[in-house]
Amino acid sequence: RAKLVGRGAWRFFEPEMNQEARLRRELEQDLRLALAESDFRLHFQPQVDLFRGRLIGAEALLRWDRPGHGPVPPALFVEVAEESGLITGIGAWVLEEACRQAAAWPSMVSVAVNVSPAQFRLGNLARTVRSALEASGLPPGRLELEITEGVLFNNTEDAQRQFREIRALGVRIAMDDFGTGFSSLGYLHSFPCDKIKIDRSFIAKLGQSESSEAIVRAILGMARAFRVRVVAEGVETAEQASFLMNEGCHEAQGYYFGRPVSGDAFLSDLLDGGHRAPHGTCIGQ
Numbered sequence: 001r002a003k004l005v006g007r008g009a010w011r012f013f014e015p016e017m018n019q020e021a022r023l024r025r026e027l028e029q030d031l032r033l034a035l036a037e038s039d040f041r042l043h044f045q046p047q048v049d050l051f052r053g054r055l056i057g058a059e060a061l062l063r064w065d066r067p068g069h070g071p072v073p074p075a076l077f078v079e080v081a082e083e084s085g086l087i088t089g090i091g092a093w094v095l096e097e098a099c100r101q102a103a104a105w106p107s108m109v110s111v112a113v114n115v116s117p118a119q120f121r122l123g124n125l126a127r128t129v130r131s132a133l134e135a136s137g138l139p140p141g142r143l144e145l146e147i148t149e150g151v152l153f154n155n156t157e158d159a160q161r162q163f164r165e166i167r168a169l170g171v172r173i174a175m176d177d178f179g180t181g182f183s184s185l186g187y188l189h190s191f192p193c194d195k196i197k198i199d200r201s202f203i204a205k206l207g208q209s210e211s212s213e214a215i216v217r218a219i220l221g222m223a224r225a226f227r228v229r230v231v232a233e234g235v236e237t238a239e240q241a242s243f244l245m246n247e248g249c250h251e252a253q254g255y256y257f258g259r260p261v262s263g264d265a266f267l268s269d270l271l272d273g274g275h276r277a278p279h280g281t282c283i284g285q
């Protein structure tokens, strides 16, 4: 068999390509079963207010233990879910489950949920969000959606409408992985958001790369001009945390403050106040 590759060039379908396609199909089938049985879990990673020194939220991160294989990295299966359209159902499950768990947290702790660009394209995201809020009783002000810049690129007008609908519900929107995609001032204008999440690749190089420091400063300056909050992701060291504080970054998330943990572990940490504050002390809620 032959396959059309690139600019109209035909090439024989190689055995490895066959193999890869088959493995992906199997993964997709298992993912479909997992969705039917809601066989996923969420982990939660703390987000802290650097100035007030307290825990203010958590990002929900999807986990899947594939039967016979063990845990699959979300970056891998989310991509398969996007391509197969399964992301709509999986994303709805994530929203519902994250809101359900967060409703049991103290009232000053929010939950941030990742949504994929495909959820904007394939479904009515505002409706899904509204029903997750209603089912859980979580106040809209305690839900934040993390979107990547991919959303801004496809289907601009429809995406803008959904963006407005979601914010009209009182739900916040954060731009995830900011600085890695095609972010421009123009997009911040068409898609007014509440928060920017500086990508962890820039945070990782603080103290080592002057250009990363300059990028972080520039993002913080721009965010001040647009009056949006900033959270730094992937903060692993005290040095990174204090650099960010000195530069006026409001919030942080990363291994330094806490790794993603199960919902039960997060809730009991929350009640014990077991998260690390910027100066190494423990912070409660």
Ligand code: C2E
Binding pocket: 045, 060, 061, 062, 073, 074, 075, 078, 091, 094, 114, 115, 116, 146, 176, 177, 200, 233, 234, 235, 236, 253, 254, 255, 256, 260
């Ligand atoms: P993301 O939204 O940028 O999530 C942050 C990722 O960074 C998480 O990886 C988290 O475990 C990791 N991380 C957090 N702090 C640190 C740190 O200090 N150092 C390092 N090296 N890594 C840190 P994870 O859980 O593997 O998720 C990867 C990506 O998968 C997420 O990136 C997100 O794009 C996607 N994802 C996860 N859950 C969902 C979901 O429910 N829906 C959708 N659509 N995508 C999801």
Ligand code: MG
Binding pocket: 059, 114, 146, 176
């Ligand atoms: Mg995220």
Ligand code: MG
Binding pocket: 176, 177, 197, 199, 233
């Ligand atoms: Mg991120």
Ligand code: MG
Binding pocket: 177, 199, 200, 233
């Ligand atoms: Mg990232």
